[in-house]
Amino acid sequence: MNGESTSTRGAVAPAAGPQGTGRGGRRRPTSPDGMIGIVAKILLLGFVDAIAAFALFQLAINDEWLVLVISLIVTIGINWIYLRRGGLPAKYLAPGILFLLLFQVFAMVFSTYIAFTNYGDGHNSSKEDAIRSIQLSALERVPDSPQYAATVLDDGGELALLVTDPDGNVSVGSSEEPLEPVESAQLDSTGKAVGLDGYTTLAFGDILARQGDVSDLVVPLSDNLDDGTLQTQDGSTAYVFKPRLVYDAAADTFTDVNTGTTYTDSGEGNFQAEDGSTLGVGWKINVGFDNFVRAFTDQNLRGPLLSVILWTFAFAGISVAATFALGLFLAIAFNRADLKGKRVYRILMILPYAFPAFLSGLVWSGLMNAEFGFINNAILGGAYIPWLTDPILSKISVLIVNIWLGYPYMFLVCTGALQSLPEDVEEAARIDGAGAWTIFRVIKLPLLLVSLAPLLISSFAFNFNNFNVIYMLTGGGPRFDDTNLDIGATDILITMVYKVAFGGTGRDYGLASALAIIIFIVVGVISAISFRKTKALEEIN
Template identity: 35%
Template sequence: MRLLKGIKIAVILKIVLVTIALAVLGFLMQAALLAGDTQIGIFFGIAIFLIALVYFTRISIPLKFFLPGVLLLATFVITPVVYTISMSAYQYKTGNILSKPEALKMLKSNDAFAQVPNEKKFDLKLGWCDEKYGDPKDVANAPVCALVSYYPDNIYFLSTATTLTPLTRDRIIFNKVGLPADVTKVGAKYTWEPFYEDEYATFDKTIVSTRFKYSKPGTFMQAEGYSVMAVYAQRIVYDAKADTFTDIKTGFVYKDNGRGNYANTKNGKDVMYPGWREVVWFENFVNLVNDPSVRDPLVAVFIWTCIFAVTTVVTQFALGLLIALTLHTKMRGRWIYRSIIILPYAMPSIMSIMIWGGMLNTDFGAVNNLIGLLVGHPVHLTWLTDPTLARTSVLLVNLWLGFPYFYLISTGALQAIPAELTEAAAIDGASGGQTFRKITLPLLMQMLSPLLISSFAFNFNNFNLIYLLTGGGPKDTLSGQSAGATDILISYTYNLAFNKGTQNFGLASAVSIVIFVAVAAISLYGIRRSKVLESFV
């Protein structure tokens, strides 16, 4: 009975929790669908279905453990990764970031016409007018009507998309600052009625899409805010059937070039912007191999990334192990040493990296000062601007950040090696060095190899360190280097994708796939070799 009672509470608790989760997700699904985001709505729907299925049936016990993690993983890791990967098949860079319909819309609305030079800019007051229907407040029927004026020349008129009605000055009612504010009635009829305040907001799209009639042929007026009217003329014309743009003045025809832009049929280099993301399949990958300006820096960066990751793991592990061995005995003050040594690990690394950046400054940094103090004269080592020194700095700072971790795990591993083993070796006449090489080290390596592999994988993509310490630099830009001396693959790719000037997201995605394959292959090899997975599974 007691057991049953326990189960009941657990079951009830489960039902309550799952119900709450379902309710929240259901609410979100509804909100998403209401907001018109069907994709996300469907995603929530699937999540709800899966949760109900997994937790209310016995379809799969492992999934009961995995589902929350899997759902989060799918949403925030796998989806973005898949999206990023798919972008590698696109021409997707500065100037080509919209979808084609968006770009077309921009070209048709924003770029298709240009301001007519030397035309007046008129004062504007928006309202409704339609003498035919009598009441301009009958919004359903009355068109938007602009009261347009240019007081230096005493020009006043009403303009809609189709009509233009000149007014004489005496029909205008001026406001306190002397701008036209209203129009007098003719008989009992309104001629024009100004917008109510909230109508500006409500009818924004109508106002923007209205081309108000202007007296000169081939031109029209558009509202530029609530109080300015400017004169425009068509510059290019879109032919929907042929999917081409024609420049009215030059007669050039711009055709979809299949690479995300409308290009001049006479001169392929003359393209219209904005362009759009266009599928170019493997072009980005082909460039990685064929284009030396892309390939060469990538190869150099890849080599350095491997050196960086391996050296980091080796130096961190070596120093950590050295300290662990040193302190692996009873000695005075050991806990003080230990507490101090793990401080770099305890300190939030993001702050340590930034402080190191300051300390390595050539002219004022504490490191140069300290060296100067030791050698007796000021030194100006260019820690962060000389390629070799910058690489040294990166490794040094990373050593500082990481050795306590390896010290801790080495200590733990040393403690786990049964003392009998080493004692037995000593009895057999092995020297301290032999014991270490033949017994301790192999055992340590066996125990620690998964952690070494994961440390390698972590450092292979150690973005924070490079980004915050050197930014990937230094690089000899003048000689055309596009990658810095300390750039690792991830920082290099980040710059490709999120550079401040021009960005090439398609290429960056292609590179990130290469990185992914490389790290995955190296790690899988390591995992296989060390047989970690076997013991795990």
């Protein structure tokens, strides 16, 4: 039988390898995509290409040629990656790299660019747009203006004005196109133009529904706004308006026709008179390092900024130290093997971690309300304690809430770190007569810090920019008295940046971007020094 088996084995041809392989185990080339995968690829790429084509068309219309070229290259690259055979790693990496470049690198580069400009309220467009905006804002009705019979038209959602002047001449124009004479308008029995081919005439009810748009409709008489414009309030009669400020393109000046005051380009992104007064609308220019210098030299900003910087470091440092201490204490307390019900206790300990920080901030804001809050009325018997309006108590309140929100995270990571410590080292120390405090201080804590140091550093960086707790609990208040900016005692740098950028007193995106760069540099330097000092990353395996 053995001989039969041997002879049979010798006569049998080599068996085929696994499915998809040839003799000798070599893999035969197979198509990586099935029919479903090919169809899905075509549909997804078609959808992406359709969006890209629309975006490229809009960029071309707006003369954004640099962005158009970049978008075109990216679109071609995406199609090349997913249509060619092979290159499987690139197909997985491409989406992540694209979103990284778009939402991280581009955002950082753009913020850096804005930090070196005066971009903000009154300085958010080009000089040409600013000139036009000044002319439009200075329009005044011409006394004894001729009366034009008007009809409001709709051109694909955009309003236009069909007017008949006192001499019976008919013209049509819109906000973008000045008046042009027309010959084929539809006239009523009085000779008023009431319709035009290619446009939709708005009925009285439609005019009432879009009264705001009709009132805002400004139709230039010519390409030069100084020649005047037509405006209507009721949609049936239009009058001539001319700007109070006349622009001289050759001299690059505005002149007030009522007072004779001349406004010239100040070189700071606005038009300024000799008495220092400026026109309200300016334009965006590069200002170099002025925003960074202003942050530390402006008398209205320097004092509050220094106070905010000190409080930011204190808030982040105290929060990390307190949450780590409390979390480690609870982790040690509930890590005893003989503790009954420790699973239930651990679940209770991490409950604050399950609530969104912004909701917790709102809840604690209600609990700490000085007049109606549960803490004052129910726990303290109706005492009036200004938890959120006193400069010192508000800081204490913010720290309490942040510790309450942050200790569950430290409890979790400390529990995991404690359970990973070798038990034989602790047993050897006990045999040598070391007490519990000595074991913790000499053995456990150093071993814990080796693994937890990177987490503590990241926690410091997180609390350095902990926007939710501050903004939802106190809104950064109470407000400082020595500044007209909306900056308060509990503001940290990130909430201050938000208020500078989006505050109600004026939006200064350039200064806000400069402050954001300062935050980035500070956090980066502190993190680099901390990692270098602890050498935690080299120690972790």
